[in-house]
Amino acid sequence: MTGRARARSRGRARGQETGAPGACQTRPPAEGDLTGRGRQSGVPGATVDEVSQISAGFQQVKLGERGGRRRDFNDAGIYTRQAMVHVKDSKSGTSGKPISLSSNFFRLLSCPQWVLYQYHIKFEPPMESRRLRSALIYQHEQTLGKAKIFDGGMLFLPIRLAQKETILHSETRNKEAVKITVTLTNELPPSSPVCIQFYNLILRKILKLLHLQQIGRNYYNPHDPLNIPQHKLKIWPGYVTTILHYESSIMMCIDISHKVLRSNTVLDFMTNLRAQYGDHRFADMCTKELVGCIVLTKYNNKTYRVDDIAWDHTPNNTFVKGDTTISFKKYFKDYHDSDIYDDNQVLLVSHVKKMGPAGGPPPGPAMLVPELCHLTGLTDKMRADYNIMRDMLKHTKLEPDARERRLTRFVNSIREKPDAQAELDQWGLCFDKQLAKLSGRVLAVERIYQGSKSFDYDLWKADWSREMRGNPVISSPEIKKWFLFHTRQNGNDAHSLLESLQRVSSPLGIHLHKPVLVSYDDFPESLLKALKQNVGPDTQMVAVILPSNRKDRYECVKKYLCVDFPVPSQCVVSRTLKPKSLMTVATKLALQMACKVGGELWSVEIPLKQLMVVGIDCYHDTSAGKRSIGALVASLNQTMTRWFSKCVLQHKGQEIMDGLKMALAGALKDYHKFNNCLPSRIIVYRDGVGDGQLHSVVNFEVAQILESIKTFGEGYEPKLSVVVVTKRISCRFFAHINGSVSNPPPGTVVDTEVTRPEWYDFYIVSQAVHNGSVSPTHYNVVYDTSGLKPDHMQRLTYKLCHMYFNWQGIIRVPAPCMYAHKLAFLVGQSIHKEPNTKLDDYLFYL
Structure with a gap:
């Protein structure tokens, strides 16, 4: 050579x-x-x-x-x-009113x-x-x-x-x-891939020169924390940054991030658990509360996931470092100048994902001292506390004008920091002073069709809960045989709810007959026994009033009525049945019950004929050995009001659906049974996929879809589109209307400037938010033989955001994606088994 x-x-x-x-x-x-x-x-x-x-x-x-x-x-x-x-020459649409962003x-x-x-x-x-x-x-x-x-x-x-x-x-x-x-x-x-990586390396160096601390992939400022002393919380402000090659130039995307830290240490948390539950339950509660949590070690500002608790290790235990043996207590004093005062505390175990020396064994797990660790994030209990969330959101939820000012101030701080600017200058680089300006389009407001009537809604509110009152839904089966279960203490709540249901259901065209009231004692065994004794083959619906939101009671209902004895069910917690909001709650329950027995609530105009829309999502079930639950939901009719649903249980941690071929074949058979023909066009919306998994989607999942289609005969070749839907993105848009900065209105589409040149992608702002900055959703069409114009693909996607029957308004993703998410979440959180096939044609998971 x-x-x-x-x-x-x-x-x-x-x-x-x-x-x-x-x-x-x-x-x-x-x-x-x-x-x-x-x-x-x-x-x-x-x-x-x-x-x-x-x-x-x-x-x-x-x-x-x-x-x-x-x-x-x-x-x-x-x-x-x-x-x-x-779309090789242009992937931009033209419909809608232009808007400056x-x-x-x-x-x-x-x-x-x-x-x-x-x-x-x-x-x-x-x-x-x-x-x-x-x-x-x-x-x-x-x-x-x-x-x-x-x-x-x-x-x-x-x-x-x-x-x-x-x-x-x-x-x-x-x-x-x-x-x-x-x-x-x-x-x-x-624009070389190596250069893109190089730019990000330079950016990391600049962030360190600004004295920001890296935690995970993001950078935070520990020197200017936001304190919430009444809840023992600290918030570190920070930034999410990345540099990539976009449509017309290379740009840095930067967004505001916050890291929530708890003021007390893990040792304080463990001490409180011991005082609360006693020595006999202390170990079990520690394992339940701490394993899986993320902790921050203040001596090096690194985060670790707690994978286990070493009950036989204390700070006085020793380990080999180099050629010497040293105790954990002496190590942290000598190397991190951190004193450990409690010699009897047990150590935490974290399986750090890092490589060992070349040719040598991988390093052992990291041993963490609770006294030197702080818990990060919020518990479910803290998230349910209105006061905590209200006080925290005051600091973290930024309005568009405030967010824009902070971003501009960050870039200016690079220019004002001599070391940071010098680093860019020596490479011949610098950042623009202003945020990128671009033009978007606002799609027309969709008309909602409900029964024999139709109506428009307020664009900026993006919901039609008021407009739909008193109008009959498209269709609803008559619910003759159904049960309402309640505890003996909630008997009055049951009668009040029943009275409200009768009042709201009739104007909506939902025919609810009088149910059979069944009382049960306040423990899961009694509830399960009551279900087994009363629910029969002719039961159409089961409603259960739960005394609290304890998970075991809810799981008891769902496991039995979704797997063992398939009947649509509806649960409601008694504390939500307050007199002031009872009519609102009853309206929502009536609509949900109608959906679960095969009812159709409203629709929008879908011009494409013989179209089947599919939504796919996954959920990782940590309680069942970290198995993945793959869910597929497919439309069965022209108006997108009837749906086929299928769940597939997969191996540990697997994101891509192995059982996709079987699930889609079932959907196609059901579509044929419903319409006496197969769809001529299939559009698949795949949720829950990162950019690094696009290769797998195109080469693995698309291949399964094509194989599934082939099983229906060589002559059957429908037009196919596969769209990857991404919600967790750092991109934000700010509308400039009448000289002020605000959120873009629902229906805003962006398909230029900040899209990627190698993708057929676009952004849609579909929902409205009343506080903070709205988050757009990114759509990437990774496979397309349909030939639909970008305008048609964007408008259809936006239309589908109106079709989620659990919310009388526009949601952030197309309805089939949300349905698939709800199904996968129900199975992964509560059922842990595949639902009975008799429920495949019903939205039983709403």
């Missing part, structure tokens, strides 16, 4: 390995394109003097807008758009011909220690310059060295001579 060939192979192996895994498709090189990612070292480039002149005459030019530079590769990840001919993105600016130079470093003799290798490289600042990034094997510089191969000589502390060979392997254009 020639020297040039070796350089090219190194460039391909090392220069490309940093890209995100799972790139199922990449753009094929055009004629004359280079096969590597970036210009190889054999291609003539700028000299050192030329680069110096460019940096000296810095001009602010948006990355990705260079004239004449090759764009011969795409951002790391899956490139799905190229296979879709109908800004977003929490800042463009990364650089000099006009900015290039990152990648060098391979070879040490003779070889140096095993990465720290030593870095020290030897940093001895040659005069030759290499101050600006450099060294990962132990590859060196990145903003300049091109005079020679393709540069020989340097160093000396270790032991006076051992070391020869360092620096070989140019790649010239990386601004």
Whole structure:
């Protein structure tokens, strides 16, 4: 192999390995394109003097807008758009009214011909220690310059060295001579995947220079905490940041984050548990409350997940460190200057996910001292406390104008911090001063059809609970045989609820006959016995008034009536049956009961014929060995008011649905039984998938869908679209209306500027919020043979956000996604088994 060939192979192996895994498709090189990612070292480039002149005459030019530079590769990840001919040239829609927006993105600016130079470093003799290798490289600042990034094997510089191969000589502390060979392997254009990673490394360095502390993937400011002393809580303000290649330029997306810490230590928490439950239940309660929690160790500001409790270990136990044996107590004093006062406390165990030395065994678990740990986050009990949540949201829920000001202030703080700005300057980079400006579109308000009437709703409220009162629903089966179970203490509540149900159901066109009232004693065994004794084959509905929200009582009802004896059921907690809100609660219960027996409440206009919409989601069941519950929900009629539901139990921690093929086949059979034909178009909305799993969705789940379709005969080839739905995103949009900053109205669509060039993707703001900043939902069409125009795909997606029967308003995701989530959550939280197939055609999980 020639020297040039070796350089090219190194460039391909090392220069490309940093890209995100799972790139199922990449753009094929055009004629004359280079096969590597970036210009190889054999291609003539700028000299050192030329680069110096460019940096000296810095001009602010948006990355990705260079004239004449090759764009011969795409951002790391899956490139799905190229296979879709109908959106190859444009993926933007046109319908709706234009609206001026800004977003929490800042463009990364650089000099006009900015290039990152990648060098391979070879040490003779070889140096095993990465720290030593870095020290030897940093001895040659005069030759290499101050600006450099060294990962132990590859060196990145903003300049091109005079020679393709540069020989340097160093000396270790032991006076051992070391020869360092620096070989140019790649010239990386601004949008290279390696450059994208490089930008994020520089950003991390800047965040540290701003004295922010990394916790997990985000950075927080421990020096300016928000204190809530009445609840013993502290909140660290922080930021979620990432730099990626977007539609027209490379930008930094930044959003506000908060880390909630509890003022008391884990030892204080354990002491309170012992006082509350006594010694006989202390161990069980400790395990139940602490295992799975995230704790922060104040001596190094790192977070750990508590996986176990070492009941036989105390701070006086010893462990081997290097060649010596040292106690935990002495170790924390010597290495972290942290005193431990309680010698009898047990230690916490965290299975840290990190690699051991090359060729050696993986490191053991981390042992944590409760006295030095603080719990993070909120418990379910704290979340249910109105006062705690109200006081906390005062600090964390930012209005759009406040959020925009804080983001702008953060970027300005980089400019005002000399060290941070100097770090950017030496690389020839800087951030734009203003948030990215873009244009969106507001889709038309959907008309709601309910029974024989139709009506519009208030756009900014995005709900029609008032408009639907007194109007009969589309259809509702007559509920003749049903039971209402209650405890002896809740007898009056049962009669009041029944009276309210009769009053609200008739105007809604829901025919509720008088139920059989059954009382039971206040414990699960009595409730289960009452269910078994009374519920029969002809029972249409079971309603249960629960004395409290204890999980065991709810699970008792759902396990029996969803698995053993399939009957739609409705539970309500007695404390919600207050006289002031009883009519509202009764209306909601009547609508839910009608849905669960096959009723249809309202609809919107769906122009596509023979369409089946599918929603898929997963839930991880921690109580059943961390099995994953995959749920598939599919529409059965033109108006999207009847649904088929199926659950699949999967192996531990598995996100992608193995049983998708079987579940979809069942949905297609049910659709055929319902319509006497198969759908000509299928649109699948897949929720709960991260960007790193897109490859698996395209190559695994889509393959199962296609295989399932083939089982219905070779002549059956419906048009298929698969859309990945992502809710947990950092992107935010701010509307500029009449000179003020506010949330965008529901129906706002963004499909330019901040979308990804290699994807067919768009954002929709579908719901309305009255406090804080609204969160958009990201849609990525990863597979599409339907040929639907972007306008039609966006409008259909928005229409489906109106079709969730458990809320008389627009929700954040399409209805099939929410139905699939509710089904997976019910099975994972309460049932832990597959529901009976007799319930497949009902929304029994609402």
